[in-house]
Amino acid sequence: MNTFRVLKTAxxxxxxxxxxxxxxxxxxxxxxxxxxxxTPNYLAPTSRGAVPHLSPDNLEKHxxxxxxxxALEDFIEKAPQRTPxxxxxxxxxxxxxxxxxxxxxxxxxxxxxxxxxPKPNSDANLSILTSVGFRDLPIKDYVSAVVKxxxxxxxGIADVPNTDKPVGKNRVRKVAERTEKWLDELLGRIxxxxxxxxxxxxxxxxxxxxxxxxxxxxxxxxxxxxxKKQKKEGYKPAVFAAVxxxxxxxxxxxxxxxxxxxxxxxxxxxxxxxxxxxxxGELPEELEGLARLQADVSQGPHEVLEMVxxxxxxxxxxxxxxxxxxxxxxxxxxxxxxxxxxxxxxxVLLDQLDLATDMWDEKFATDLGPLEDxxxxxxxxxxxxxxxxxCLSAKEMTAWVLLQIHNxxxxxxxxxxxxxxxxxxxxxxxxxxxxxxYKRDLPDRTGLGPRLRGxxxxxxxxxxxxxxxxxxxxxxxxxxxxDVPEVDGAxxxxxxxxxxxxxx
Amino acid sequence: MxxxxxxxxxxxxxxxxxxxxxxxxxPEQLESLGCRLCLNNTxxxxxxxxxxxxxxxxxxxxxxxxxHNILTDSGGFQMVSLLKLAKVTEExxxxxxxxxxxxxxxxPEHSMSLQNSIGSDIMMQLDDVIATTSPxxxxxxxxxxxxxxxxxxxxxxxxxxxxxxLFCIIQGGLDLDLRRQCVEQMVKRDTPGIAIGGLSxxxxxxxxxxxxxxxxxxxxxxxxxxxxxxxxxEDLVVSVALGADMFxxxxxxxxxxxxxxxxxxxxxxxxHASYGTDFSPVDEDCDCLCCRSxxxxxxxxxxxxxxxLTGKETAGAHILTMHNVHYLLNLMRKARKAIIAxxxxxxxxxFFGKIYKYKISDYxxxxxxxxxxxxxxxxxxPSASECT
Ligand SMILES: [Zn+2]
Ligand SMILES: [Zn+2]
Numbered sequence: 001m002n003t004f005r006v007l008k009t010a011x012x013x014x015x016x017x018x019x020x021x022x023x024x025x026x027x028x029x030x031x032x033x034x035x036x037x038x039t040p041n042y043l044a045p046t047s048r049g050a051v052p053h054l055s056p057d058n059l060e061k062h063x064x065x066x067x068x069x070x071a072l073e074d075f076i077e078k079a080p081q082r083t084p085x086x087x088x089x090x091x092x093x094x095x096x097x098x099x100x101x102x103x104x105x106x107x108x109x110x111x112x113x114x115x116x117x118p119k120p121n122s123d124a125n126l127s128i129l130t131s132v133g134f135r136d137l138p139i140k141d142y143v144s145a146v147v148k149x150x151x152x153x154x155x156g157i158a159d160v161p162n163t164d165k166p167v168g169k170n171r172v173r174k175v176a177e178r179t180e181k182w183l184d185e186l187l188g189r190i191x192x193x194x195x196x197x198x199x200x201x202x203x204x205x206x207x208x209x210x211x212x213x214x215x216x217x218x219x220x221x222x223x224x225x226x227x228k229k230q231k232k233e234g235y236k237p238a239v240f241a242a243v244x245x246x247x248x249x250x251x252x253x254x255x256x257x258x259x260x261x262x263x264x265x266x267x268x269x270x271x272x273x274x275x276x277x278x279x280x281g282e283l284p285e286e287l288e289g290l291a292r293l294q295a296d297v298s299q300g301p302h303e304v305l306e307m308v309x310x311x312x313x314x315x316x317x318x319x320x321x322x323x324x325x326x327x328x329x330x331x332x333x334x335x336x337x338x339x340x341x342x343x344x345x346x347x348v349l350l351d352q353l354d355l356a357t358d359m360w361d362e363k364f365a366t367d368l369g370p371l372e373d374x375x376x377x378x379x380x381x382x383x384x385x386x387x388x389x390x391c392l393s394a395k396e397m398t399a400w401v402l403l404q405i406h407n408x409x410x411x412x413x414x415x416x417x418x419x420x421x422x423x424x425x426x427x428x429x430x431x432x433x434x435x436x437x438y439k440r441d442l443p444d445r446t447g448l449g450p451r452l453r454g455x456x457x458x459x460x461x462x463x464x465x466x467x468x469x470x471x472x473x474x475x476x477x478x479x480x481x482x483d484v485p486e487v488d489g490a491x492x493x494x495x496x497x498x499x500x501x502x503x504x
Numbered sequence: 505m506x507x508x509x510x511x512x513x514x515x516x517x518x519x520x521x522x523x524x525x526x527x528x529x530x531p532e533q534l535e536s537l538g539c540r541l542c543l544n545n546t547x548x549x550x551x552x553x554x555x556x557x558x559x560x561x562x563x564x565x566x567x568x569x570x571x572h573n574i575l576t577d578s579g580g581f582q583m584v585s586l587l588k589l590a591k592v593t594e595e596x597x598x599x600x601x602x603x604x605x606x607x608x609x610x611x612p613e614h615s616m617s618l619q620n621s622i623g624s625d626i627m628m629q630l631d632d633v634i635a636t637t638s639p640x641x642x643x644x645x646x647x648x649x650x651x652x653x654x655x656x657x658x659x660x661x662x663x664x665x666x667x668x669x670l671f672c673i674i675q676g677g678l679d680l681d682l683r684r685q686c687v688e689q690m691v692k693r694d695t696p697g698i699a700i701g702g703l704s705x706x707x708x709x710x711x712x713x714x715x716x717x718x719x720x721x722x723x724x725x726x727x728x729x730x731x732x733x734x735x736x737x738e739d740l741v742v743s744v745a746l747g748a749d750m751f752x753x754x755x756x757x758x759x760x761x762x763x764x765x766x767x768x769x770x771x772x773x774x775x776h777a778s779y780g781t782d783f784s785p786v787d788e789d790c791d792c793l794c795c796r797s798x799x800x801x802x803x804x805x806x807x808x809x810x811x812x813l814t815g816k817e818t819a820g821a822h823i824l825t826m827h828n829v830h831y832l833l834n835l836m837r838k839a840r841k842a843i844i845a846x847x848x849x850x851x852x853x854x855f856f857g858k859i860y861k862y863k864i865s866d867y868x869x870x871x872x873x874x875x876x877x878x879x880x881x882x883x884x885x886p887s888a889s890e891c892t
Contacts, residue, residue, distance in 0.1 A: 047816075047817050048812060048813055048816055048817050049809075049812070049813075050813060050817045050819035050820070051819075052817065052818075052819070053528075053818060053819065054819055055533075055803075055819050055822040055823050055826070056803050056805075056819075056823075057533070057793060057803060058530070058533075058822075075812070085780040085781045085808050085811075085812070088781055089783055089808065090783065095798075095804065096806070096808070096809060097809065098798075098803045098804055098805050098809065101798070131816065365553055365557050366557055366560040366561055368561065368566075378530070378532070382530075382531075382532065382569050383569050384569075386553070386557070386561055386567065387524075387567055387568055387569065390523075390524065390552060390553045390557075390567060391523075391524075391525050393552055393553075394523040394524075394525070394548070394552045396523050396524075396525040396527075396528075397525075397527060397528030397818050397821075397822070398525040398526075398528055398529065398530060399525075400528075400818075401528055401529075401530060401822075402530070450818065
């Protein structure tokens with residue numbers, strides 16, 4: 001059984017006594033394999049099944065990532081012409097990518113944000129980008145893949161325009177129709193398959209395990225001697241249906257369909273930041289109790305807070321990874337530190353704080369302090385700014401490993417503090433404090449990122465040539481192996497490595 | 505061997521963390537593989553972060569938060585091999601700064617000073633490196649003698665002999681007489697360890713083996729012998745038989761990024777399409793974190809997943825780097841066990857047997873011949889009675 005329960009809302013409509021109006025809320029999402037996600041919370045986007053820069057052991061040991069967002073387009077290469085290896089793998093997708101046991105897996109057809117495709121979707125196919133180029137993903141293949149791969153959460157396919165062209169008037173109606181048809185196919189198939197998934201249904205979950213204190217936000221709930229293995233028998237993927245980025249009138253029939261089938265759904269997903277704002281208050285009452293996922297969060301913590309305020313529960317968070325690639329260490333805290341009074345200290349108005357610091361800065365070359373004072377992550381407790389800055393400047397991959405560990409940690413703590421403030425009733429004040437206390441934007445990127453790979457390269461390059469290989473070869477000599485120093489003689493002399501000489 | 509940052513067991517393989525980091529692994533991961541001595545390159549650390557920064561931070565251990573041992577090279581080899589314009593004079597290595605063309609000079613004193621700043625547990629003398637394949641005998645002879653003179657200058661310039669171990673480097677090309685002369689002279693200097701240099705090039709394997717054997721025969725028993733720049737598993741196993749103790753090579757870590765897995769059945773290129781559907785561990789005989797099943801507390805990584813990631817996500821390279829380093833560290837741990845148990849010949853036979861599927865005709869001649877000189881006969885098939 002997959003269930004979502006709203007535990008508390010920050011804004012309660014006093015007149016009706018119900019939680020009608022959108023607003024920040026805390027909840028708990030329970031998934032059938034025993035995973036628990038306390039919301040608001042985040043998912044880590046993956047690339048080819050890996051959280052960028054993190055081997056599975058680092059992911060497990062040094063982050064508290066509760067769930068990952070995995071795109072099927074990362075695995076199917078030349079399908080349907082050639083059967084992808086994953087489909088012949090004898091186990092599930094989570095096994096294939098060596099996902100840690102206490103992390104759940106969300107499967108989406110495409111990454112989010114997704115790269116535009118040159119060809120629009122058709123009635124039976126979604127346009128996607130795999131490592132070998134632009135392809136068609138037959139809807140029926142996605143539906144079968146879900147049964148085979150056994151994700152914990154699956155997103156319904158939205159017929160959102162995959163191309164850069166704006167949706168024409170005639171297309172809009174079709175968008176809703178197709179999305180409904182595709183979702184219906186998915187729900188039908190899961191219904192049939194669930195007979196084989198489930199030999200028995202489990203419903204009793206420990207709902208008191210809300211805040212896990214030191215533990216991961218979503219530890220596997222094991223209660224009363226009931227083991228995780230037994231729970232697996234109650235498996236059924238949680239379905240999140242797309243809410244479309246089109247006018248509410250244009251998707252009224254589709255939304256009604258969702259309301260009619262609400263017992264088959266665990267959540268809704270907003271595919272664009274704008275659509276959440278426009279649609280969240282327009283959803284019928286029946287859908288109130290579903291978890292709400294925002295699939296594309298790239299701006300920063302202010303954007304997250306605004307969306308928490310709208311009532312979004314789960315965020316597929318790309319900005320932490322973007323900061324990591326840029327060599328930027330995040331350091332923002334939600335909640336007033338002791339002694340600080342609303343941006344003032346001793347009556348003096350404080351300057352707005354930076355959300356993050358560019359670690360390429362030369363001033364950190366000998367700084368033995370942690371990336372963020374007081375941070376308890378592996379990078380901060382075992383290493384220092386000078387090492388991260390050295391690895392960045394030497395283009396050693398370890399730089400991005402350490403930054404990713406730290407940035408994930410900061411984000412994890414941020415969400416835990418957001419949940420706490422809603423619980424304690426300090427949400428409004430703290431949200432306001434954060435808004436005023438921190439600058440709006442993350443620092444600009446100055447250094448070079450890690451060598452661009454695949455999807456990142458594609459999104460940066462924006463090349464839309466049909467069927468061009470999406471992945472740049474890594475075989476070309478890498479900067480770290482070019483081995484030619486980029487310093488002049490004076491610098492060499494200063495470095496003590498050698499002295500200048502007059503004769504040669 | 506007892507070193508300032510703890511004891512290490514010989515024979516051993518030393519992974520190369522060129523710029524104070526090992527190809528995306530954290531020092532913690534490297535430690536978990538059982539590594540207790542890794543390499544840093546003086547040339548690279550001298551450029552980034554530079555001597556002043558190293559002095560302020562307090563050395564390379566502090567820089568990379570590595571509480572185990574570090575070995576550094578002299579910086580000379582990189583200079584000569586990477587900068588085509590380097591010229592060697594009695595004073596030192598002269599080269600043009602690759603950035604602005606300023607003429608520069610690297611002396612034994614510079615090298616020592618920088619390695620003192622790095623704080624490595626084992627430092628290497630600056631030597632006059634000549635490719636063993638050089639046809640110029642006179643130049644090879646000159647380089648050998650100069651290396652001895654530079655050793656004296658290094659010993660003189662070394663600031664902390666009580667806390668950093670300076671190793672000499674035996675030169676002399678493929679000329680066994682020159683090698684003998686060099687050994688004789690250098691052993692007199694009584695450095696805590698001895699390296700055999702100039703052998704990572706393209707020399708014939710048979711000649712490589714005879715140089716190693718010639719040197720090890722003359723070297724004192726109780727000092728570690730380090731063969732520089734050697735890292736293919738077969739080279740290691742044979743060199744250990746010939747009496748060498750320490751090895752380093754960038755190959756196992758550098759090659760991981762291209763999907764090459766070093767395994768007990770040889771090197772596999774996991775980029776090959778056939779591995780896309782191979783759901784077995786990278787090496788079935790391996791008990792590293794990556795190869796162990798989830799049930800056994802490992803990651804349960806398959807060849808297919810590495811194939812899926814290689815060249816596209818660095819996490820794939822990180823995983824394979826861990827496996828490759830583990831493989832070589834473990835190969836030497838197993839060699840040590842076999843030596844202690846007096847079963848090294850059996851160990852060598854099993855090692856070659858697995859790689860070549862026991863097809864004796866496929867065994868490399870140089871290895872067969874070299875091993876014969878120390879009484880290990882790879883071609884000898886035990887009879888049924890011997891087996892029981
Ligand atoms: Zn940290
Ligand atoms: Zn392994």
